[in-house]
Amino acid sequence: MIDLQLLRILKHKSDYLRIRGRVPTSALDPQTNAILADFGKYFDMFPDQERIDHATFLPVFRSRHPNLTAEQSTAYDGILSNVMTKDVPEDVKKGIMRSMLELRMGTDLANLLAKFDAGDLSNIQGEITRLVDGFKADAGIREIDYIRDDIGDLLREEIDDSGLSWRLECLNQSCRGLRGGDFGIIAGRPDKGKTTFIASELTHLAAQLPTGQNAIWLNNEGPGKRIIPRLYQAALGATMSELIKMDGGGNIRDAYISIMGAIDRIRVIDVHNADCFTVEGIIEKQEPGLVVYDMIDNIRGFGDSARTDLGLERMYQWGRELAVKYDHAGLATSQISNEGDGLQFPTLGMLKDSKTGKQGACDFMMMIGASNDPGLAGVRYIGMPKNKIRREGAPQDPRATVQYSPQKARYEDIPYTADTSGASDE
Known part of the structure; x- marks a missing residue:
């Protein structure tokens, strides 16, 4: 089933660039993955666009899927129209992204275990630690902040020749x-x-x-x-x-x-x-x-x-x-x-x-x-x-x-x- 809520979130360029890499493609259906890939192509073609525009996106979508039947094309038009006309509240967006991160972590853990069982992984503890650290950072459990140092303090650090x-x-x-x-x-x-x-x-x-x-x-x-x-x-x-x-x-x-x-x-x-x-x-x-x-x-x-x-x-x-x-x-x-x-x-x-x-x-x-x-x-x-x-x-x-x-x-x-x-x- 196509994840309409996820598509509604990622139609905005800022959310697409910030969140797309966190979405576990293996946990989504092929249609959702195809549309998300087309979103990325659209933002590459129209770098000044801050969100997907339905009218200009449809030609891009059809050119990338020329073998769709008339019935399939009509169905996708309806889905995309639904996606473009509705947005997701911020609290719902956070819940969806948390679920996506949990899905990604579950998928990555399953892949690690498969590699470990096959003898292709020498340090499973280290790899699991890396996954958990990444989950904490992406989920906001460990917040990543911007650099707040004052320019005067930084210049004084250079002048005092410390080290x-x-x-x-x-x-x-x-x-x-x-x-x-x-x-x-x-x-x-x-x-x-x-x-x-x-x-x-x-x-x-x-x-x-x-x-x-x-x-x-x-x-x-x-x-x-x-x-x-x-x-x-x-x-x-x-x-x-x-x-x-x-x-x-x-x-x-x-x-x-x-x-x-x-x-x-x-x-x-x-x-x-x-x-x-x-x-x-x-x-x-x-x-x-x-x-x-x-x-x-x-x-x-x-x-x-x-x-x-x-x-x-x-x-x-x-x-x-x-x-x-x-x-x-x-x-x-x-x-x-x-x-x-x-x-x-x-x-x-x-x-x-x-x-x-x-x-x-x-x-x-x-x-x-x-x-x-x-x-x-x-x-x-x-x-x-x-x-x-x-x-x-x-x-x-x-x-x-x-x-x-x-x-x-x-x-x-x-x-x-x-x-x-x-x-x-x-």
Whole structure:
């Protein structure tokens, strides 16, 4: 049976655009779905129309259904005339839309169970949670409001330079501090110091978080316990032999706490083989101020995309959405493709498996360049081919040469020394 009430609601363009995506097509009869599709075509053809006009809609409808018999055409004319001449009260409209949402949720749940029974769904709890969250938002149980921040407050936030500062001064000169909602990519070639860079910067960034707030390092590379000594090295600026000596003296933990503020200021969590729903659950529970995804490419949950690059783009967009949703700064590690091997400053398109997808989903992208010259093994190059957290008046890309000290898990600025080789003695 054709749902006349639903058609009366969706004949208005504002309601059609706002509600159409919530209507479960599988729960409606074919005739209602056909007319709704024609409504959409009509609004595309007549973008200035705010509601369906009966006289101009009929030719569109007939052209899209040329095989209707005269009897069927007359019946549809009567139905459409009924739809166009009557409206639905607001309270009735809300009740109908609630019913539509419940129908959609029931249909989606049935489809999930079918996929689960067929072995095509690995995390049914996460998918059900996603459906329930969507239902709450659409039904108005969790209201979505517009941004109400005052322009003066927003401008003062920019002026006061708030946020977490970097250890490398070359980054501070180009970038404002990290804030909740920021999402960046840190990329390097394999075995060229990416973990050392993260440890060096994270120990400096996390120490600035408010008391009681922590950073989490989501690790799906090697064993997470191997990261802990690197964090101690980076925080204390110490070699491994110096750490062992401090531990023997019984003061290594106190030294770490004096710098970091808490023994668990950085929490390393192994997420090998975890999917996106598990990872989001960890973030929701931990309530961190800073999250490192190492490596985000290995998180499962986006394998249904037609191409690898499309799946990765969705993954990085998901990471950025989490940074906004849970108000933390996010740093995702990635790899530089073979094109960037040996280059000091790899370019924007040299991320592994992505020319534009990953890049478009982040606020900034740091590229750790490294020369293949053995004489430059202790040097790295920091470039930012994308930088939306740039300081006003500062260069977008620092293109800086820095000291790489893996023996103490640090990246350090190289002090500038003026060239006096040609200076006069006068």
